[in-house]
Amino acid sequence: MTASIPRFGIWALVSGATGSLFHPDEPPDATWERNKRLVLEAETLGYDTTLVAQHLFHVRDETLDQLETWTSCAAIKPRLFHPAVLAKMATQIEEISHGRFAINLVNAWYKPEFERAGIPFSEHDARYDYGREWITLVRALIAGERVEFKGAHFTIDGYQLRPTGRYRPRPIIYAGGESVQARDLAADTADVWFINGQPTENVRALIADTAARPRRGPKLRYGLSAFVIARPTDAEAQEEHARILDIARQDAPLRDRQMANTDPKAVMFHTFARLPKHVGSNGGTAAGLVGSYDTVAARILQFHALGIETFMLQFQPFEAEMRRFADEVRPRVQRLSVAAA
């Protein structure tokens, strides 16, 4: 069952901005100071969680700053860390944060991060095979299990980590990715599957598909990425969307460069190409959280009814719009949720 009130999180600004890099009110700023301020303010405003995306370069413009994820903590690509080392770091951050840490498993799409460091960037389905072995080990190790394992990629001979389980059985595992391989892997090994921002009918079909895949243990839960533009009226929100889309035309050459460096088999980019013009990463405004405060709150409730529990949000300019959402949209969502209960 879905939690009765939606949870909201924010994408940290490890790439400096989530919409256009040319927005006049938000020049890219990926400093640690800004990110720390942002996440602490989000917590004060009542947001429940934060997603720290993982890239080693800025995927649109390599001359721009990009914060490292694991030390800023933590989405994770299997190839970059041995599972035993990663599991040990995860259990330590779980201790430091008193049980507030989560891993987001992503099986990579941006080739230069790997290739230019000489790290193998294998073919799409092979990356998922590797990821499956990797997350199976990490999942057991962060739960404090004793692990004996011999697979195609790893051999672990009697590993057991301590301390574990002080605050809960283990950190939560999220997983992103839209291919059939990603859905199988999420159904089989994750606690929460992250869906890219797209209309409710797509999300309904994706949830139905993934929920039908083989799984052991408690039901898979669902999260949605979305870029929010909320204003007093629908017309004002649509006007702002058109304005940011116009500003984002300047990002086109950078996006073309990014696509040239992207694995053509990464399914999520085929989805984005079919969606209407949108701003923000991972589907962004295509989730339809663009409208009056009432419209956005009602759409959130529609997604929630489909099973979306956590909304991982983007804004631009980030701080001002994040505050507006906390002041205007979230109370409406809470009122609607209580009324519907």
Ligand SMILES: Cc1cc2nc3c(=O)[nH]c(=O)nc-3n(C[C@H](O)[C@H](O)[C@H](O)COP(=O)(O)O)c2cc1C
């Ligand atoms: C909410 C969300 C967050 C993601 N974060 C990252 C990330 O930090 N780094 C990354 O390389 N990919 C990230 N991804 C991308 C996917 O995990 C995956 O690599 C991509 O969709 C390509 O795989 P596919 O062919 O299964 O779609 C994210 C996806 C979602 C939905």
